[in-house]
Amino acid sequence: MYRYDAIDKEFLADRSAEFRGQVVRRLAGELNEEQFKPLRLRNGLYLQLHAYMLRIAIPYGAVNPTQLRKLAWISRTYDKGYGHFTTRTNLQLHWIKLADAPDILEHLAQVDMHALQTSGNCIRNVSADPYAGATAEEIDDPRVWAEAIRQWSSLHPEFSWLPRKFKIAVTASPKDRTAAKTHDIGLHLKRARDGSLGFEVMVGGGLGRMPYIAPTVRQFLPAPRLLSYLEAILRVYNRHGRRDNIHKARIKVLVAALGRDEFASQVEAEWEKSGTASDLPDTELARIRGAFAPKVFETLPTVSEALEAARAKTPAFARFARNNLKPHKVAGYTIVEVSLKAIGATPGDASAEQMEVVADLAERYGQDDIRVTHEQNLVLPHVKLDDAPAVWAALNAAGLATPNMNLVSDIIACPGLDYCALANARAISVAQNIAQKFADPDLAEKVGELKVKISGCINACGHHHVGHIGILGVDKKGEEFYQLTLGGSGAEDAAVGTALGPALPYNRVAEAVDTLVETYLRERHDGERFLDTFRRTGVAPFKEAVYADVH
C-alpha cells in the first residue's frame, strides 16, 4: 500500500490549516454561507437534512487497519458510532458539527487521510478494482495508476473549478468491478500485442438525470502518456463543457452533443499540441509502483484441509464460502468479501465496532489490507484459505458475514429521504423490505446473481439505471412512488435499464421485486442470470406479471 512521504503529509497539514481558517471565518461571520459552501464542499462537508455530513475520501478504496480504527474512533467520538460506505468508496458521517470538522480533518491527517475533493465541481476520489493486487485476472495493478491520478488531481491548478463534478475509475480485469463505463472517464488497462501497457479510454459515462454509457474515445493509450491525455480531456471539457445549466454540465452532455468522434478528435488535437510536459517521469511511476510491490505469500497447497473440514462441518460457513470467498491469484489464498448488507440493515453502514473487527482481522489474517467496494461492501483481499474459517467466525459474530455477495439482498441504496435534502423518497427502507423478502438464503442462492440498485431521487446516487433491477423514488403529490427499470448493468456489459411501467406505491415495491424474480425463475434457461433472461425475453413477461392485477 502507498505510504505518504513528508511531501504528502505536509500537503495534508497545509490543507487542514487552510480549512480551519475558513471555518473560523465562517463562524465569525466573515464568510457568508454562499461563499463558504464551495469551500466546505471541497473538504467533503455537506449540509444535509439534520446536520452536516462529512464525506471522507478513501482513495481507490484502499485502507489499512490503523486508518480504519481511526475512522471507527472518529465516528464514535464525533458522530453516532457508525459510518456509511458509499458507491464512490468513501465513508460518510451524517451527524457532524461544523465546529468539530477542522479537528476531525486533523485527526484524519494523522493517519494520511482527508476529505479533499470528495465534493464540489472538481476531480473526485478516484476508484479502482477492489481486487487489485489479489486477482489473477488483472493485466497490471490499477492502484499504481489510481495513486498517480490521486496526486495529479489534488488541487490541480487548471482543473479544480470544472463545470461539474468529475469521476475517474481504473480497472485492469475483463470483469469490471468499478462500473468504469458509468464514469466521466473509465480507464481499462490493456496490453498491446508487443506487450506494452496502455489504457482503453472511455469518456462521458454517467448516471443522474441523463444516463450514458461511456463510449471509447481511444482504444489504446500508451500508459506513460496517461496524465497528458487526461489533461487534454479535462482541458476540452473545462473550456467547452456547459456552465449555464447544472443539469447539462457533466462531460457526458458535451460528448453526446459533439458526438464521440468529434470529441475524440478535439482531445487528440489538444493532446498533440500540449506534448509530454504533464506526463509523470518514469522515476516517479517507479516509486509509486514500488509501494504496491506484491506482498510476500507463502507456498501453500491449492486445497486447504482446514477449510474443507469447516465446510463439511458448518453449513453456514459452507454457504459463506460459496458466496463470499473469491479466487486469489496465489494458491492457498482467497479474497474475502465482508458484507455490509445484513438482512434488515442499512446498506453500506458499519458501526465503529464492526470497523474495528475488520481492522483486527486484516492485521491478524489479511496482510494489513482492506478495500471498500463501489457496491458498498468491504474486502479482505489476502486471506489464507486455512484462516478463512476463523475470519468467518469473527465476521459472523459481528454481523458481517451475510453470505449474499451479488445476490438479491446485496443492494446498493443511497441514503435517501432518511438523510438527504435532495431525496424524494426513502431508499434504505425499500432495500430493507426487499432483503426481508429474500431473507431465506436458499432462495437467494437459487435466484443467483441479481443486482438491485435503489436511488431516492433522479440524481441516481444509488445507480438505479444500471441495476439488473433499478428502483427510483419519485414524489407524486407528496407520496413516495417508485419507478422500476430492468436490464441495466454497470459492469463490462454496461447498459441502461428499460422502464417496466407506471410507478408503484411504496408498499408494492418489494412485492413487485418478488414477482419479477418469480417470473425470471419461470422463464430462465440453464445458466442464465436474471440479466441474461431479461435480455433474451425483453420486458414483456415481467411487465405482464407485475401489472397483471391492474388490468
Next chain:
Amino acid sequence: MPTFIRLHDRVFSLAEDPFTAVGDEDTIPPGDVIISLTRFQAEGEGLLSEGHSVGVRLESHEDVEALAYDLPQIAVVALAFPKFGDGRAYTSARLLRERLGYKGEVRAVGDVLREQAGFMVRCGFDAFEPADGSTVEVWEAAAHRFRHAYQRSDDGRPAAYAERGE
C-alpha cells in the same frame, strides 16, 4: 489611482493601476486602457497607433487564441471570473503562457477571492484584483498556503515528483 496586487520576481506588492477599464459604450480616456475583445478587434490598431498602452479583457467564454497574433502589442490580458467557480480563465492563462508564449501581464478580474490565489499563480497569473478585500499580506499567505504541489506549473516551483527526485 486604484490599486491591484502584482506578482513580480516571486514578490507580491500593491501597485497603482495605470490602466482604466473602459466599457464598450464609453469614450476612450487619455492614457492606458483595458478594453473588451470586441472593441480591441475594431479599434485596437488605432488606439495603439495613438500611443495608448492597451490591455484586453477576455470574458470566460472567449477563446484566448483570438488574440494570438496581437499578443506582442498587448500590455495586459485581463481574464474575467464572472463567478469564482467559473474555471475557464485558468485554462486561458495557461495557454497564454505555455502555448502562446505571452510575457505581458495576466490579470485576474471579476469575482476574485483569496481561495483562488494558489491556483491562479500556478497557472501564470501575475496580477490580481481581489473582490474580497484581501490585502497583499492576505493574498500572499493564501498563494503560499501549500508548501508543495503535485503538478508542474507556471510559477517556477518544482512539482512533488521533481522535489522527490532531488
